Amino acid sequence: MKAYWPYWAKISNFQENNPTNWHLLPFHLMDVAAQGLLLLERDKTLANRLSKLLKLSLEKLKNLIIFFFCLHDIGKFADTFQSKNPELYQKLLNRTHPKAGNNNHAEIGYYIWKKYLAANLFEILSQNHPDLEAYDLEDLLIPLARAVMGHHGAPPSLESDCLEDSLTAEDKKAITDWFNTLCELATLDWLEDLLHNYDEESLIIASWLVAGMVVFCDWLGSNPNHFPYHNQPIEPGEYFESIAKKSARQALEREGLIPPPVAPVQNLAKLFPGFTSPTPLQAKAEQWEPTESPQLVIIEDATGAGKTEAALLMVNRLMAHGAGQGFFFALPTMATSNAMYSRMAHVYGRLFQETTEAKASLVLAHGSGRLQTKFLRQKNRSNKNPLEQDAFCAAWLADNRKKALLAQVGIGTIDQALMGVLALRHQCLRLLGLSRNLLLVDEVHAYDSYMHGLLCNLLKYQAAFGGSAILLSASLPQKTRQELVDAFNRGLKNPPIQLKEDHYPLLTWSARGKVREIKTPAWKRNQRKVRVDFVSDKEQVLERILSAAEQGHCVCWIRNTVADAFDAWKTLKDKIPPENLHLFHARFPLGDRLAREEKIQNLFGKNSTQEQRAGQVLVSTQVIEQSLDVDFDVLISDLGPIDLIIQRAGRLQRHPRPYRTLEPILIIHAPEFTEEPGEDWYKKPFPKAAFVYPDHARLWLTARGLKQKGFIQVPEGVRELMEGVYGPEVEEQIPCGLQASFYEAEGKSLSHQSVAYFNRLNLEEGYAAQGDKWLDDQNAPTRLGEKSTNLYLAKWDGGRLTPWYKETDPLHAWAMSQVNVAAYKVEGPAEYEEPITDAIEKTKESLPDKGKFSVLLPLFKDPVTGCWQGEARGSGGKKVALICSRDFGVEI
Template identity: 45%
Template structure:
């Protein structure tokens, strides 16, 4: 191609790629190069990404690897070279092409799918005829390897492109659009000469290349979404409508891409090997588990470690030390800690906020370097800042800015992209569920040490999804650390097997030891499991007394006696309704400063405030004055990873693993008889023998079918395997638990093959086990398949707001607002409205709230509609509950589903900062 031909094809400037509603546009060819430049900048700064790409493209030069990525990333918006897409802005079409749009080609097919059609129906044949990829072009096309690159690149809306959607000419002006595409690809060949593409294509047999590209496509899709979002940020890539030679603009794009990536907080480098004392100077003598983490061999292969130990053994510190060693050995670039609940995730921030920075050379992102009270806003600005959503109503599909803004509105998602992340396990599970933007989550986990805390808290469905996460993570070269107090052997083996499948093995070696505590490691398909029994310090060996009672009045009495004696108490209940009922017993007896209700039906802002209150009054540093005579009534939010302890713990009967967790909050930190912390833990706790009180149905050897449901009817739905509950109650009749000695036996006697369920409970137990198998099957069905590649293939891809990371009741995000005069304000205040809405949200069962109440007053309804526009999702996946103050109570209406075929019904709700969101009783026939 001579210079004149180069110049003539260098700027297909009649097509817009980005446009704002208030004017201004960015040429499509320039936006395409912006995104390609971000991809190359990311590749240059990420040796891990280079390594991943070289699995599919081995033995190629760095120049060829970059060229290959530039070429395909630049085609991500290929579908915008269409009459249908361009017609959305008739004004720009008139400006750029001097004509109006063709009314016979409306925009009915999204541009990602249009791009795929153009590739399959037009460019694929051209690639063969013109030998874009050298002499092997025909083989590459026919084997389908190039298709995976195009599916990943065109599928940048968070889902793969739809397949088989008609003829490209139905949506394009065949002559004009076809010529523009040819002109643009000719421009790309200036930046990426065909000989570089041919160098890549000649490295592998076509079939081998296709198989490698199919697997790679899952992570490549995430790279494209990320590059598109960064490349759409006008702060770094301002709109440009001035034609210039392609090489000149490419230089600008590369400079801007480097600046955008540097500002994104996405990249970091692990620090060199450091000592345990550097991270935890307050620990003068590492625990046995921590000593194991300091000294266990770390090979050069991806590996999985499963750590089981008692509460107080320092599992978190051991995991962080081991993660650091894996990072320092070049096996990871960061870490992500997944926890079972928001409360446990929030608590984890505080525990490692002073540690994580030392794991990195230079400044890592500030995701973790803040107090809980600033969780939302600092977190939200630290990773991949949201970009201008380009709110242009004339564009029928979401712009990159809009997609980025909505996705990043939920702060928990950002933690996956940070080098140092903490969040709920849901964010991890969504990486392998068929949910929108799962590829971005999968990329976020890429080359991180995945730490899953309290892994025993996964139910059958979550465990099956987690197994898929481990398979994908291992396939991409990731390592994992799984933490638990105790795990049933079957669950342990399944998790290890899942990781092994990602390493290309059929399964991991079989477990052989039943010791507890235990560290189990696996690194190599050819090697055996390393199972290391761990000693237990005398300070965390515990012998708990257990009092099992079936009379609730006895529970109330023992709590009152303890409070009168100046002790602090926590009553852990199995449902919110039971917690509210318990709260009602003490609400009029105790002053507000001595009674805390802690459950999930508070707004995020109020929950964070309650968590801080709990940790301040009952945390490790609390003293007798702050603790004395105070009562916490909590649900499961207090049973895991919350570093608080009480003088007395009462629990509703729950499965034995949950009770062991709850018992871990009983006299957790050594204190004197008054409750002051002992500076020398070796002194031993002076509050007497800790006693766990368990409230449940009367213990009988031969229970009736409704044995559990008769006493705890609401909890019977939460824990449906009543045989396991009976086996737990049976184990408690011994009157004491010795930890760690009894832990393994207790778990296996309830969840393993050691216990025998009474005949009357066999039906409910069999139903629960059958449901667990069905849940596993649904987990298998809902997860992506490594071997299938990034393709829709008839599968429905949900919005992540609707994707079930957990089964059970369907829930909805409810956002509370309050009427202030004639305006509607978020329940929790913040100077930035988007943060205020985040603080004002909570989750509710859809059977209780399914949709917002439409105001009968037109003026008020217009205010509500305006408020919806300020929500991150515009109210699409959430319900706005507007509250009004009436006689000192904040109440508001929402719609609940009708029974059977009945219409939705109005329900009145009350929000109380002490009790949370409560259904308000209304007179019969009202509402």
């Protein structure tokens, strides 16, 4: 009997700490290898990309995967792991005295590879290659070995040689026996080809995908519902062929992980029933024929030009050409993700061909994706006949944000994609999902210099894996567009290509080391001149709002801070009926915010009626400018950067309404313009917003450009306005009083780019330890800026604390009762006395994070106002009062 049989890998069914069932280690190793084999057979995109990177035929690639995946838990042969369960340690190995040493089986496995298994392979290979040096073979295979051994979310490292102390002589004999059996189970034909076609850069890039694969396969292969436990020896070849492969096939089928065939090329009307007349941009997308190589497309066009539909037409064509089997649509916020999910649910299925065994999954992937009502309804539907459903979601994909990017269609915040290029646990799983799919990124202009730096790195990875990307934006500075194209080409090892075209709208298409800049005609419906009217006096702004509302128009005032929005709302509250006045900002508890989004969409959305809209007034922060498809008869905006002003202008009379005769005028509330502003030109009238948009020089340039023009000409004048604020010549045009603000902001931007460069993972180093520590998701540095505190709002009923939001599922209720506030406003909990302190401690146990990363805030009802009030600890230990209401959210 082989020495490897009395070793366990998985245990279950404990009775008084004594396991009654266990899974032998050789079987688990083969389970995961079989899962990898079946994944390659069913996932043609992944198989083709790995074959190209490793320069192996598909059959030899399969043997490589079987060999390495059968070693992923080789460290579990160590005495220090086996002794984790004393009962089985004695029962199977007849041992009672565990060795002292490291019990991290991933690190031990990596050590075993470097110390023993690489030498065994060298001995085999050197028979036909007498000139081969041992270190050459080690260098060749170490990226793959490191990827496989790091299957618990982070690359392994060898801190010292003390790992030898974790192994007994019997353990080493078991490892040798298993290696010899493995060489029979998976032939080593791949090794000759890998050596002959050695390409270090490609092999290192492949290591990222192999790392993601082994995590994926280990998660599935560790599920006893798919791989029942076996605790008696079975001949390895028989087990692998008759049991493991069959279980792996069923696991993919049961979990809805078999990718369906993609749909053939379709026109706009077929993909979007009801769209009979394409916009010029959509017509370009219909005519577009992609190449066979990785490609980047940047779409720049005005709001309402049909960018999303054009992007999906391109997705359809790319997928039909074999460039991907699905896509991930990344957006700047949870609100924009929720809105896109609702749009996509009725469309995405037409990009695939349904079969009896495979249906495309649609997953919402962001911090609160599992809490979005429509997603929950879709996720919890009966699975009896999923092919009849509009939106199908495989439960295995939906239960973890790390796995969500593996779905055929993922919708989520850009953070979920950026985590793939940061040193976070299981980031390789995100890269695996992205690499098989197309990457779509919306609102590219909305990302700051830090996120832009991470996005550039992500594009580099996507290109290196053989993937493609489509970026959407209302408008981009020329410099930003150039950096995005350069980053993608770096991933392909192509030299930089200088962009020249300044036309708008524009399609930028980079493929095969070349760039085409395609002029796109403007859509006639989007061709308009929006007059700009500056108002510096707040009272005049209020008068114009009231006048417009009295005349039956619907009005929106976009403010730059929550505090300013509160201020305007309170002033208008005494002058406008409560049913006609609405407040929208990011400081609503999540459940209330989702309900408010739906209400605002109904009131001001595309299908809202004249009767619904008449006299309605909305005071909002920036959340309205991207998240919802709404429009207003009259729009006021606080002064902001030019790109955001253009974006906000897109919410002014966006949808045609035959009854509307009002001229589109964008009213900008701004400081009085002067050619010689002082340093407090913006800060004095807008003291809070001055911290939100600290580059007051660019705000002045925005005001100057709009003042000089007097209007926004869409689309012809957009590029000129953008370059007038962000172009290379603007520095010399900045007044003396605002130069300090300009250079401070520039310095901060450069600093953020440096931080992005420091934080990002280096593609060329492969799946290897890059830094001191790999973090968990909750510490993901996807965004810089002010820190926030997560509050869970709890009502005090006199005896206990209950979630602000009522739900039958307690975890869901608490999650829907959370809200983020700036950390400088709330640093921690206030001090309470009994019985409140006791209730807080008890309630923390029911919170999703057990209160480790959040503050539980007790709220007490005011009998006079009906509002709920609470206290917290603010900056410097000061007491901070908070008031909460479903009407206005959380006021601090």
